[in-house]
Amino acid sequence: MSVNPSTQLPADPEHDPRASYAFEPEYVAALTGRLIATTGTGVTAYAPATGKPLAVIPQSNEADVKEAFARARRAQQSWQRTSLDHRAEILLRLHDLVLDRQDEIIDLICWESGKARKHAFDEPLHIALTARYYARTAHQHLDTERRLGVIPGLTRAEVNRVPKGVVGIISPWNYPFTMALCDGIPALLAGNAVVTKPDAQTMLSALLGAQLLEEAGFPKDLWNVVAGPGRELGTPIIERSDYICFTGSTATGKIIAKQAADRLIGCSLELGGKNPILILRDADLDKAAEGAVRACFSNAGQLCVSTERMFIADQVYDKFKEKFVAATKAMNLSAGLEWGSDMGSLISQDQLDTVTAHVDDAVAQGATVLAGGKARPDLGPYFYEPTILEGVSPEMTCFGHETFGPVISLYRFSDEADAIKRANDGEYGLNASIYSRDVKRARIIARQIKCGTVNINEAFGATFASIDAPMGGMRESGMGRRQGSEGIHRYTETQAVASQALLRFSPQFGLDDEQYAKTMTLSLRLMKKMGRA
Known part of the structure; x- marks a missing residue:
């Protein structure tokens, strides 16, 4: 660094x-x-x-x-x-x-x-x-x-x-x-x-x-x-x-x-969220590595839609890991007001304590640190290095709990159906990312991911910056949506107003109640034949 x-x-x-x-x-x-x-x-x-x-x-x-x-x-x-x-x-x-x-x-x-x-x-x-x-x-x-x-x-x-x-x-x-x-x-x-x-x-x-x-x-x-x-x-x-x-x-x-x-x-x-990213076997690995850095470490991982779980196809796992680790280690950390810094500080001692505890717990139980893994008090009181973990298992705190910091866990997969299942594990469902050269296939996979937003060949900006598209979470990641029509209609009451001319909704023209009911029944059948809604 x-x-x-x-x-x-x-x-x-x-x-x-x-x-x-x-x-x-x-x-x-x-x-x-x-x-x-x-x-x-x-x-x-x-x-x-x-x-x-x-x-x-x-x-x-x-x-x-x-x-x-x-x-x-x-x-x-x-x-x-x-x-x-x-x-x-x-x-x-x-x-x-x-x-x-x-x-x-x-x-x-x-x-x-x-x-x-x-x-x-x-x-x-x-x-x-x-x-x-x-x-x-x-x-x-x-x-x-x-x-x-x-x-x-x-x-x-x-x-x-x-x-x-x-x-x-x-x-x-x-x-x-x-x-x-x-x-x-x-x-x-x-x-x-x-x-x-x-x-x-x-x-x-x-x-x-x-x-x-x-x-x-x-x-x-x-x-x-x-x-x-x-x-x-x-x-x-x-x-x-x-x-x-x-x-x-x-x-x-x-x-x-x-x-x-x-x-x-x-x-x-x-x-909250424990957001997944899927690197498929046909992904552009350079693009995926660049996107993964942003997905994981934007705002030091303190972003609701940032990624904390990464599932990588077995065919490209080693090559992608090499690129991603190199890109992460090359990041510039600084506490500056100027342009040029790749990542800043955590917000508080509480956030630093949470990140430290999650990483330390994972390492103590056998996880491997591929990059980062420690606080940087030389840069500022709440700095923590962007951290990549391998070998994270379910008994470790960071496996299923949201860290909300610059920590990502890597997982290998050989079957895409299994990767989708693992991406959907847990109770969260806020954001996901998929990297693949086959965008059509990635869109099909996206429909199987239980998240409110899914980005293809992008970390989170494609959905979050598309203001016409709704943004929000499924399951324990929330309810309701910001942005788009949903984002403004939530602040309104819908009021129906209807006016009626000539005919009333009761018998007239000398009809009794039974005749009125038969006339209306005939009208309904006729409107169906005419294709009316």
């Missing part, structure tokens, strides 16, 4: 001219001033790459959550009457703002999350794609739709998409800018207001997103942010939401699903 000293974060971030603006009191105050937080208490946020403090984040309580929803409901009443074209126009302004200010966004993401700059770039990219997609397809998703009436020409049936009201969003730390905004963008377009609680570790990135929403033209109080532990604010948010959107652990997702069910409100949950 190589380290470029010129990209090291300074020991004292306050004196770094490249990012000093992010830590000026006025800048931090402008961001944290958007919080609804009246407790008078604060929690210090730290830079994972250095362990040094970044800012003090004011904390909210249940009364603040109540106030956030009160503001949101007032704002939503007028917002839902705003034209769809106006809402879409604001999203296009957001698209331009995010691209224009991407350096500021990326710097802040790097400071708060410790990720490499190229992985931080994915976040403004994803938000720009999301904003533009929903702006351009607004009428496609939300216009009133004509449906078949029961009596042709006399019954006019329509379906309206009515906003839910106020959407509660609880977002994670791993992609702090995109996850704070991407689920809320379609909610706003659909005519809702939002109350969001981002993760405490990356609050500034989420608050910058809130600032950009307002600068783009969204009304004040339409997007409200609170800060505090999920165990204290989660229930008050769910109790007041008309719909809840959560990204995080499966254990927490189950609790939220139960609370939402008690209130009979909808929820969408993107949860």
Whole structure:
């Protein structure tokens, strides 16, 4: 592993001219001033790459959550009457703002999350794609739709998409800018207001997103942010939401699903994963090795759709392993704000402890480390090398439990049916990848993989960046979908409206009830012969 000293974060971030603006009191105050937080208490946020403090984040309580929803409901009443074209126009302004200010966004993401700059770039990219997609397809998703009436020409049936009201969003730390905004963008377009609680570790990135929403033209109080532990604010948010959107652990997702069910409100949950990648015997091995590095080690493996299990055809196992190990060992790790780093830091001591425990347990029980396998405190407090394991067996913790770090286990297979079965083992089903030169055959295999998204000859970007395609998990990886029509329709109620002309649904023209029933029966038979639905 190589380290470029010129990209090291300074020991004292306050004196770094490249990012000093992010830590000026006025800048931090402008961001944290958007919080609804009246407790008078604060929690210090730290830079994972250095362990040094970044800012003090004011904390909210249940009364603040109540106030956030009160503001949101007032704002939503007028917002839902705003034209769809106006809402879409604001999203296009957001698209331009995010691209224009991407350096500021990326710097802040790097400071708060410790990720490499190229992985931080994915976040403004994803938000720009999301904003533009929903702006351009607004009428496609939300216009009133004509449906078949029961009596042709006399019954006019329509379906309206009515906003839910106020959407509660609880977002994670791993992609702090995109996850704070991407689920809320379609909610706003659909005519809702939002109350969001981002993760405490990356609050500034989420608050910058809130600032950009307002600068783009969204009304004040339409997007409200609170800060505090999920165990204290989660229930008050769910109790007041008309719909809840959560990204995080499966254990927490189950609790939220139960609370939402008690209130009979909808929820969408993107949860954990133990994602597989299949390298078939006809794969382009150079392309597969490059893709596998991204699949496994983007954002130090702290990505819901990243890969932790790799199944490799026996015919190419040794050759692919050689290429993949070489590519992994060549990665450049650094804690820098500059371009050029291949992987940054883990987010916290908890994540480092989990990764260390999983690798140590596997090695103690006989697994072989092909690359990595140790922490790198010389680079920063939470760095861990990208790690490849071989010989992982079911009794090892990392075999079936999500590591959420830069650790991948390799498995050989000789029969594709067996590889598919093993890829489907366990209770998760979020993302998968297949590498093969025969894309048609790979698509057939994809239908047999129990995952919400499957990428062919790509790690995860093909599905995740295709905003028109839904993204979400099967089984214990979640419920509901973000992106595409599913990603906006979840925030609406479907309302059927039908008008009737001339004929009524009761006897007339002198018919009695029995004659009416016989006439209707004859009409049904006739419409079937005519091919009517």
